[in-house]
Amino acid sequence: MAPEIDASVHRQLGELVAGLRGLKDDIQEIRDAQLRSEDKSTQSRAVVHRRMDEMVSRVGALEQHITNVQADVADMKPVTNDVKRWKLMGIGALGMIGIGGIALGVSFADVLKRVGSLLIGRI
Numbered sequence: 001m002a003p004e005i006d007a008s009v010h011r012q013l014g015e016l017v018a019g020l021r022g023l024k025d026d027i028q029e030i031r032d033a034q035l036r037s038e039d040k041s042t043q044s045r046a047v048v049h050r051r052m053d054e055m056v057s058r059v060g061a062l063e064q065h066i067t068n069v070q071a072d073v074a075d076m077k078p079v080t081n082d083v084k085r086w087k088l089m090g091i092g093a094l095g096m097i098g099i100g101g102i103a104l105g106v107s108f109a110d111v112l113k114r115v116g117s118l119l120i121g122r123i
Helices: 002-122
Strands: none
Touching: none
């Protein structure tokens, strides 16, 4: 009976060793997959950080451009106000010239009418 028990024990030990080797291989595959996943995550984070740095530099440049535009607009504001004032003064002057022209035209027409009536009345 001893040889049968030994064979059975050896067979079970062999199966146990084979199972442990299989588990060891599975654990190694899991570790390898985890390392690959960590590498991909690291690369992905590096890309995200690079893009974030690019965005920060772009936003900084945009803020600088906005500051320059605001300064330019502030410099243009007095000129724009002057041009508006000139326009209003010009429109007022044109109105006055128009009224003066109408008055002069009416006066000139009245003078021509009187001269015409004098000339026609004499002849």
